[in-house]
Amino acid sequence: MSNKLSVIDPRLIWFGLAGIALYILGTQSYHLWLSLLSWRYIHLLSATVYAGIVFTSACIEALAFFRGDLDFIRGYHDVVRVLDQRLITLSVTGLLLSALALMKIMGFEDISFFTPEPFWAWLALVLILSNGLYWLAFDVPNQRQLSRLFDEAQSPELTPEMRRLLFRRMWVNLPSVLLLPVLYFLMVFKPTLPI
Secondary structure (H helix, E strand, O other): OOOHHHHOOHHHHHHHHHHHHHHHHHOOOHHHOOOHHHHHHHHHHHHHHHHHHHHHHHHHHHHHHHHOOHHHHHHHHHHHHHHHHHHHHHHHHHHHHHHHHHHHHOOOOOOOOOOOOOHHHHHHHHHHHHHHHHHHHHHHHHHHHHHHHHHHOOOOOOOHHHHHHHHHHHHHHHHHHHHHHHHHHHHHHOOOOOO
16 A cells, blocks of 8 residues: 555554543543533443453454464454454543543542552553553554465465464453453542552
């Protein structure tokens, strides 16, 4: 493809736009646009979509690796790429926007990345942002390499390089899956900073 925009992954554009939107909305009173119940619904729905896609894709990734069927893996890879590009980024954006709105409604007006107050919200933010950077650094390039290999495949068998990249993706997915119960724990129990 000769179009330079086709080289840019849509997730990178979403990530940048979400950061700008969060900054702008963080300085506005957007939390008053909806009721507390509506913000909680958006937060829970976004968390559920995020967790569902992360957990399900990790399970199917492992199944695809052990099954070794190139047609199955190609189909799965295309579906996951679309889900990642559209739903994961959208759900994380909804999650962060609703979290900031809920924090403001609860009376935490001065929310800062550099101040661990309240501890549970700060830790959740740090974990989600760290996971996003980890995902951008390792998962996005890995998906691109796999797509290239799938397009160039001449036989219906997995090559050793495909197996290596699929195995790597399983390990890249593991921190995201392990992060899910931690985020739900923080969301539900809201622990304070142990002093």
